[in-house]
Structures are given as C-alpha cells and as structure tokens.
Amino acid sequence: MGNVKLAIRTTISFLLIICIYGLNFSVAAESSDHDALTTSADSRHQVTFIRDSDNACTQCHKDSKETRQGTHGEKATVKLGRDLKCVECHNTIGPDHRENASQVTTYSAAQSEVGTHKSLLDFDAILKATGNCTECHTSERLQEKTWVHDVHAKKATCSSCHVIHADGEKEGMQALERKAQIAQCVDCHKDFNLIKKDKGE
Amino acid sequence: MACSRRNLLIGAGAVIFTTGVAKVALAKKSLVATQDVGDKRYGMVFDETACIGCTACTDACRETNNVPEGVSRLTIERSAPMGEYPNVDYTFTRVSCQHCDNAPCVTVCPTGASYVDLKTGIVDVHSDKCVGCGYCLAACPYQVRFFHPETKSADKCNFCRDTNLKAGKLPACVESCPTNALTFGDLNDPTSEINKVIASNAVYRSKIELGTEPKLYKVADTKGEIKR
Numbered sequence: 001m002g003n004v005k006l007a008i009r010t011t012i013s014f015l016l017i018i019c020i021y022g023l024n025f026s027v028a029a030e031s032s033d034h035d036a037l038t039t040s041a042d043s044r045h046q047v048t049f050i051r052d053s054d055n056a057c058t059q060c061h062k063d064s065k066e067t068r069q070g071t072h073g074e075k076a077t078v079k080l081g082r083d084l085k086c087v088e089c090h091n092t093i094g095p096d097h098r099e100n101a102s103q104v105t106t107y108s109a110a111q112s113e114v115g116t117h118k119s120l121l122d123f124d125a126i127l128k129a130t131g132n133c134t135e136c137h138t139s140e141r142l143q144e145k146t147w148v149h150d151v152h153a154k155k156a157t158c159s160s161c162h163v164i165h166a167d168g169e170k171e172g173m174q175a176l177e178r179k180a181q182i183a184q185c186v187d188c189h190k191d192f193n194l195i196k197k198d199k200g201e
Numbered sequence: 202m203a204c205s206r207r208n209l210l211i212g213a214g215a216v217i218f219t220t221g222v223a224k225v226a227l228a229k230k231s232l233v234a235t236q237d238v239g240d241k242r243y244g245m246v247f248d249e250t251a252c253i254g255c256t257a258c259t260d261a262c263r264e265t266n267n268v269p270e271g272v273s274r275l276t277i278e279r280s281a282p283m284g285e286y287p288n289v290d291y292t293f294t295r296v297s298c299q300h301c302d303n304a305p306c307v308t309v310c311p312t313g314a315s316y317v318d319l320k321t322g323i324v325d326v327h328s329d330k331c332v333g334c335g336y337c338l339a340a341c342p343y344q345v346r347f348f349h350p351e352t353k354s355a356d357k358c359n360f361c362r363d364t365n366l367k368a369g370k371l372p373a374c375v376e377s378c379p380t381n382a383l384t385f386g387d388l389n390d391p392t393s394e395i396n397k398v399i400a401s402n403a404v405y406r407s408k409i410e411l412g413t414e415p416k417l418y419k420v421a422d423t424k425g426e427i428k429r
C-alpha cells in the first residue's frame with residue numbers, strides 16, 4: 001500500500017514539475033512574440049467577401065469583361081474606388097434571362113429623327129435609356145468634354161456614337177481622329193437631309 | 202386752236218422723254234440681290250437655322266485650298282450654351298470673306314494685289330503682287346484676312362475660284378456641308394437657286410451700314426441674340 005502512495009506522490013510531483021517547466025516556456029514565448037501573436041489573432045476574425053458577382057456572367061459572356069476595360073476599366077476603378085460590376089449597367093436582370101433576355105437593360109444606338117440605319121425613339125425614351133449613364137457621366141461633365149453632348153442629350157443614345165465594350169480604345173468616338181469624328185456627324189445629318197429631300201420637304 | 206408744229210414737236214419730245222425714263226426704270230431689276238455690273242455676281246447664303254456646327258466645311262476648305270493649320274479662310278463660330286440640360290442649344294455663324302461689292306480691302310491696297318474680278322464679282326488677291334503691307338488686313342471690317350505662311354501673301358476665301366470653281370465644281374465648303382446650310386450661285390441670275398433662297402427666307406448681311414455691300418447673306422437664326 002505504502003508503495004502505491006509513494007508512486008502516486010512521485011507521479012504528481014513529476015507532473016507538477018513538467019507543468020511549471022511548460023508554463024515557464026510558454027510565458028517566455030509569449031513575451032518575446034507578443035505583437036506578432038495579437039495581430040494574427042485579430043486578422044483571423046476578419047472575413048473578406050471574395051466572391052466575384054461577375055463570375056456568373058463571364059461564364060457565357062467570356063470576353064465582355066476584357067472588352068469593357070477600354071472604356072470602363074482602370075480609370076473607372078480608380079474613380080469609383082472599386083471594380084465596376086456587370087449588373088451596375090445591365091441592371092433589371094432576371095434569373096431566366098437566358099430564355100430571351102427580355103428583362104436585361106442593354107444599350108443600343110437610337111435617335112429621335114428618322115434615319116436609315118438607327119432605330120427611332122422619342123425624347124423621353126432616349127432620356128430614360130441614357131439615365132443609367134448620366135448618373136456617373138453627369139450633364140456638367142459631359143458639357144465640359146464637348147458641346148456636342150448638349151445638343152444630342154435627348155436626341156440620341158450614348159451608343160449611337162460610343163462603343164462601350166470597345167476593343168481597347170480602338171473603337172468609338174474617343175479613338176477617332178478629328179476628321180473621322182466629323183465624318184460621324186456628317187453620316188447621320190446627311191442621311192436626315194436626304195430622307196427629307198426624298199419626301200419633298 | 203390748231204395744233205402748231207412747234208407744240209407737236211414739244212409734245213412728241215415729252216412723250217419720248219417720259220417713255221425713255223420709264224424704260225430705264227423698268228430695266229432696273231427688282232430683285233434686291235441683282236446689280237448691273239459684270240457678267241456674274243457670285244454670292245453665298247449661310248443658313249444659320251440649318252448649320253449644326255460640325256465644321257466639315259472648314260476642313261474641306263483647308264484641304265482644297267491648301268490652308269495650313271493656324272490660319273483659316275473659314276471658321277464656324279459657336280455661341281455660348283443656352284438653356285438647361287437636356288435642352289441646351291447653341292447658334293452657329295460663318296466667318297469668312299463677304300465678297301464686298303464695295304470692298305475696303307481693295308480700295309486700300311497700294312499695289313493692286315487685292316482686286317475684284319469683274320467677270321464674277323469675286324474679291325481675290327494676286328499673291329505675286331502682294332508686298333505684305335497688311336493694309337487690307339486692317340481695313341477689312343469683317344476681320345477675315347490673314348497672311349499665308351507659305352506664300353507670305355494676304356489670303357482669304359476666294360469662293361474656291363482657282364480650285365473647285367475652276368474645275369467646274371461648287372466651292373468645297375458648299376459641297377461638304379451635310380445639312381445644305383450653304384447655297385452658292387449667281388446673284389445676277391434671277392432664276393438661280395441662291396436668289397430663290399434669298400427671296401424665301403429672312404436674310405441679313407453683316408455690317409451693311411458701312412456701305413461695303415457684302416455678298417454673303419445669312420438666314421437669321423431665331424434663337425439667341427439678335428445678329429447683325
């Protein structure tokens with residue numbers, strides 16, 4: 001019996017010694033690495049949202065994100081402080097838009113005067129169509145860029161002159177030389193005149 | 202009383218005199234734009250209500266008449282914006298030689314370099330006679346003359362006399378305008394297109410009070426300030 005008691009006592013004291021030694025060790029470790037430990041402990045609880053909402057879109061519209069870079073790429077990211085998402089412009093998207101895309105906002109050329117190539121919209125419809133663009137590209141900013149924006153505000157949609165999903169800046173108004181830009185004015189306005197002439201006005 | 206021979210002669214003289222005067226009065230053409238000098242009197246109408254300010258005309262003029270950057274025979278002046286978004290509007294006007302019938306630039310030229318071509322009424326410059334004194338630049342009330350950087354001669358619009366007109370075409374600016382804001386033609390021909398446009402629109406000419414008799418007519422835009 002005495003043997004058993006002795007054995008227990010020695011085991012307990014042995015364990016105690018190990019515990020004390022271990023504590024010493026961990027205290028030493030904590031004091032030396034204190035800063036590193038607390039920071040890593042804080043960041044462990046920060047959850048960053050890394051899911052890309054554009055991921056679903058780019059599964060089918062494979063190039064669309066790259067082709068957008070020319071117009072709404074880096075500069076837009078800097079201005080907004082974040083990446084611009086597909087649905088910010090193509091809003092009103094529904095879950096079954098693959099069926100016939102009827103709900104998605106898309107952008108196309110349209111004007112208020114009868115022409116050969118572009119479709120016709122009235123003033124209100126054009127202003128509604130460009131509303132999404134003018135939220136960021138405000139009328140003041142547009143006027144600063146060029147007076148031409150003013151005179152077309154309710155007479156043509158942005159896409160009549162600009163290519164938003166451009167191949168870099170090789171397409172659309174900004175990419176053109178002065179002469180080619182004027183040719184764009186002439187294209188439509190000559191067309192209007194020819195149509196009027198045909199009608200005998 | 203018998204009609205004496207003397208009275209008859211006086212009466213006959215009076216008849217001849219009055220019909221003669223009437224004939225002269227009738228011969229004077231009634232259209233404002235015509236005048237009995239020269240064969241042709243070329244003029245132009247600029248329709249401010251049609252111009253969209255695209256400046257296709259200024260570029261066409263540059264190319265056709267070899268006008269380098271920095272100077273210009275033709276500019277389109279745009280007004281300040283009028284109105285609020287989305288109804289902002291502008292007016293445009295043409296700044297170029299008015300081909301004055303009574304041209305001060307020709308009167309002041311000491312060498313005869315500036316002249317009116319009597320066959321066409323076009324005011325032009327003999328670049329080889331121009332000595333570069335600059336009198337005409339100062340005398341032109343419309344401020345449309347300049348020194349050509351290459352020829353060093355005074356230069357300005359000459360209705361494309363030596364380029365497009367010579368080739369039997371309309372002036373470059375007229376050809377290039379997408380809205381038909383420009384009409385060119387003979388003011389002496391009462392049936393010409395230009396006389397029709399002048400007769401059927403409210404036209405004005407700039408600074409007529411100076412007596413320059415300009416041949417550039419403008420269809421007044423009703424928007425914005427009153428122009429003169």
Ligand code: SF4
Nearest residue numbers: 298299301304306341
């Ligand atoms: S507009 Fe000037 S340059 Fe032209 S004819 Fe008149 S005065 Fe001369």
Ligand code: SF4
Nearest residue numbers: 262358360361372374
């Ligand atoms: S008529 Fe000829 S020279 Fe005169 S502005 Fe037009 S294009 Fe230029």
Ligand code: SF4
Nearest residue numbers: 252253255256258378
């Ligand atoms: S080309 Fe015609 S519409 Fe264009 S600026 Fe000249 S006059 Fe005006």
